[in-house]
Amino acid sequence: DTAVSQTPKYLVTQMGNDKSIKCEQNLGHDTMYWYKxxxxxxxxxxxxxxxxxxxxxxxxxxxxxxxxxxxxxLNLHINSLELGDSAVYFCASSTSSTRSEAFFGQGTRLTVV
Amino acid sequence: AQTVTQSQPEMSVQEAETVTLSCTYDTSESDYYLFWYKQPPSRQMILVIRQEAYKQQNATENRFSVNFQKAAKSFSLKISDSQLGDAAMYFCAYRTSFAGGTSYGKLTFGQGTILTVHP
Structure with a gap:
């Protein structure tokens, strides 16, 4: 019963390719984020x-x-991947209440070769 | 724009001892939230503690407490009775309390402090 889940956890791809990272939350939150x-x-x-x-x-x-x-x-699609896109991408979610904390997914490590 | 600064790239502490991680921030807002997140080697971002700027009382969560100095824009994290499992990277983060606008919900992070705990 993971709260915020991302797929895949690891992604290795060549320059120029297009890839997507998916994120799903089961917390009932109405706000979602992508962090790099x-x-x-x-x-x-x-x-x-x-x-x-x-x-x-x-x-x-x-x-x-x-x-x-x-x-x-909340999904993230990346076109024409570049070496500089290599990073860990985190999805997060929260409610729209100003007091709400953000819950993070486990991250996706993207490596562009 | 808000900025968050963690001036200690690395800190170390002996098991069972106390350590304090520093954080300063810059904002023109009077109401906001401050957070400390922990990122162990597993990469998961874990909320450690939260402080609401309008509250004068410092937040406490078990062995974790903060020293919030609003006028000085300082927000340090104290870890008491340090445990091996506390070893991680710690991030200080700022969030506006303004319900609207293009910064709503956005967390602004500091550079992080790597904490090593020695047995």
């Missing part, structure tokens, strides 16, 4: 969705396209 953790372990938000509506889009290249088919799911 780079090689220096720095965490930065990429996107957030509230009730399937895009709220935050933080200067992320157009090659990254999030999609939220419903409140419980």
């Amino acid at each position: 953790q780079d090689s220096k372990k720095f965490l930065k938000i990429m996107f957030s969705y509230n009730n399937k509506e895009l709220i935050i889009n933080e200067t992320v290249p157009n090659r990254f396209s999030p999609k939220s088919p419903d409140k419980a799911h």
Whole structure:
């Protein structure tokens, strides 16, 4: 009964490929996020969705396209992968209450070769 | 824009001893939330403790407590009776309490502090 689950946990792919990471939460939350953790372990938000509506889009290249088919799911599609995209991508969710903490998935380690 | 700074890249502590991790932040807001997250080698992000800026009382969760100094914009984490399982990377994070706008819900993280616990 994992709260926030991401698939896959590991992804190794060649430059130029297109890949997707899926995220699902069973907490009944209405807000979901994608964060990127780079090689220096720095965490930065990429996107957030509230009730399937895009709220935050933080200067992320157009090659990254999030999609939220419903409140419980937020997927991340990446086109034309580059070496610099190698990182750990975390999905998270929370309620829209300002007091709500964010719950994180276990992360997806993406390696572009 | 808010910024969060953790000036200690690495810290170490002996088992059963106490250690304090530092965090400072910059904001023009008067109401917000501060968090400490733990990231063990398993990579999972685990919430350790949360502080609401409008509360003067420092938050406490078992062996974990914070020293929240709002005027100084400082938010340190104290771990008492350190255990081997406390070894991890610790992140300080800021979240606005403003219910709306493009920063809503966004966590701004510090650079992280690697904590080593020696037996």
